[in-house]
Amino acid sequence: MTQISCGIDFGTSNSSIALAHEGTIHLVPVENESVTIPSALFYRRNDRHTYYGRKAIQLFLDREEGRFMRSLKRVLGTSIMKQGTFVNGTLMNFSTIIATFLLQLKDKAEVDAGQSIEHVVLGRPVHFIDNDPAGDAQAQRELQAIAERIGFKHIDFQYEPIAAAFAHEVNLTEEKLALVVDLGGGTSDFTVIRLSPKNRTKADRTSDILANTGVRVGGNDFDKDLSLSEIMPELGYKTTFGEKKLDVPLKPFHDLAEWSKVNFLYTPKMLMQTRQILGQSQDPKRYQRLLKVLEQESGHTLLAAAEQAKIALTSLTEHEMPFDFLEKDFSIPIQRSQFESAITDEVEKISGAATACLQAAGVSAEAIDLVILTGGSTEVPLIQSEFRRLFPKASLADENKLSSVGLGLAYDSQYKFSAQ
Structure with a gap:
């Protein structure tokens, strides 16, 4: 049985999972034919069944009786994580709720692969929680424990904007200095990274990453x-x-x-x-x-x-x-x-964090060849115009806005686990 690894993009608003197998990468259909699924659950009261994604949202909007949950990623690393919440009269731990959602992604991927999957790279924001290193570390530990709980044995993490960069790097024919702008539902993350066809298979890309910053502002x-x-x-x-x-x-x-x-x-x-x-x-x-x-x-x-x-x-x-x-x-x-x-104040925070990333990298806006936009919120016209204003000389790449992080995480899993 050949080794298959995967990348999971557990997003505040949407999630995806992609498989890496013998040099090929593909996103797994996780809700009917769609390769992305809203990060939402609905616990219907009358049949005690759990529904996910678009189905969960539709049941809630149809006024079915039950408990609707969304934006669970924002609970990681906070005091709410330990408190739990009542679901149809039963106290449930948030770790259990998040594990339930991620397990159905893993199950879909294992059906697609035809075997169990033990190797995963999980995406994470640059900061789960702003200005709270202890809470940030706690959030990653909680997510790792959940991954172990659902059956993963080899677990690594990658910053989401870096993963998005990997997904775009496969299409480059020459070296580019890129700024990745990853605007999710709960966080906005930025990375200045050197992308090059000759470096894409390196397991360790530390030397290519010049800086990354993040702020807890997103589409939500x-x-x-x-x-x-x-x-x-x-x-x-x-x-x-x-x-x-x-x-x-x-x-x-x-x-x-x-x-x-x-x-x-x-x-x-x-x-x-x-x-x-x-x-x-x-x-x-x-x-x-x-x-x-x-x-x-x-x-x-x-x-x-x-x-x-x-x-x-x-x-x-x-x-x-x-x-x-x-x-x-x-x-x-x-x-x-x-x-x-x-949203003017939020856009200013996003713009400020992007500028801080350039300063941390020691590069000017004019030095950026490519701006990679990922995450649904990058479609907001004010965001688009702001980044065109900040980087008038750079090319803007915004294809696969909702799936590039998942793809990049699978590429990263291939690089990291191929020698194991």
Whole structure:
């Protein structure tokens, strides 16, 4: 039996797995014919079954009873990881939940390969958590333990932007100095790396990597910014209550605007507090919508609307966000200019981190020959224009935005494990 290794890109928003076998690399179909799958799970209450990816999202949007989970990668290395969460009345450990998701990727790959797979290179962001080396190391240990738990025996890690670079390097005919821009759902990572056809099979590429930086900002933050800017005000965000016209608590709105925190809002205490404030609200029509979201447990539907608007506004200049589940014929129009205004601070952080990567590498923007854009958020027009502004002389490569990291991780697994 020949050795087959794999690379797993466990993303905040989407995931993939690719196989390396006798010099060939290919992505595995993980949901019907698709080689990427949304990093989402739905535990349906009536049949106690677990669904993944697009099916999980559809069941949730169809208002099936159960527990929907997404953006699990952001839990790694945080205190939430140890707390666990209730799923249909049962306390579940987040390690178990993440292992369940990754195991179904591994199972699909083993069916494709026709044998068990023990060698894996897992992608990781440059920083799981900003400015927290202990939390960052803890996140990697937790992910390694999960990989061991589902049956991998030889485990290595690679930074996601470096993996994306490897996926593009196979198509080069000459040496290039590249900046990899990997904008995921939860993090944005950058690497300055020398790419060359003659170096692509080297197991150790340390000398080719000039610098890497990362910041905990990604597509989910764009969703959050858009939600707080355009959706939450229609639910009573920043309104007042009582005779003294006190500001309503802002935390519920901020949690409703973040994928990884929505589920923690659905408590009797939160419902009681919201009902009490509603009775004194100076804007009861809007604040009533917040109560309805909490009663229906439909916070993810709000975020899905923000995400769909973000996607729509990559090609359109305006979009209508429907909220019929709150009120008949209720919708919120959104202009691309409003979205871009909402995410300006995040784009500045991304731009700053990219510039810091150049400084750490000791190279100028003019020295960069190739900018590799990977991750779905690189499709946002404001991101595209920002990197064209920063690197006017460089070529921009943005093919395989959602799958280049998985492919690159498989190439890396081949280089690292071929001698074993």
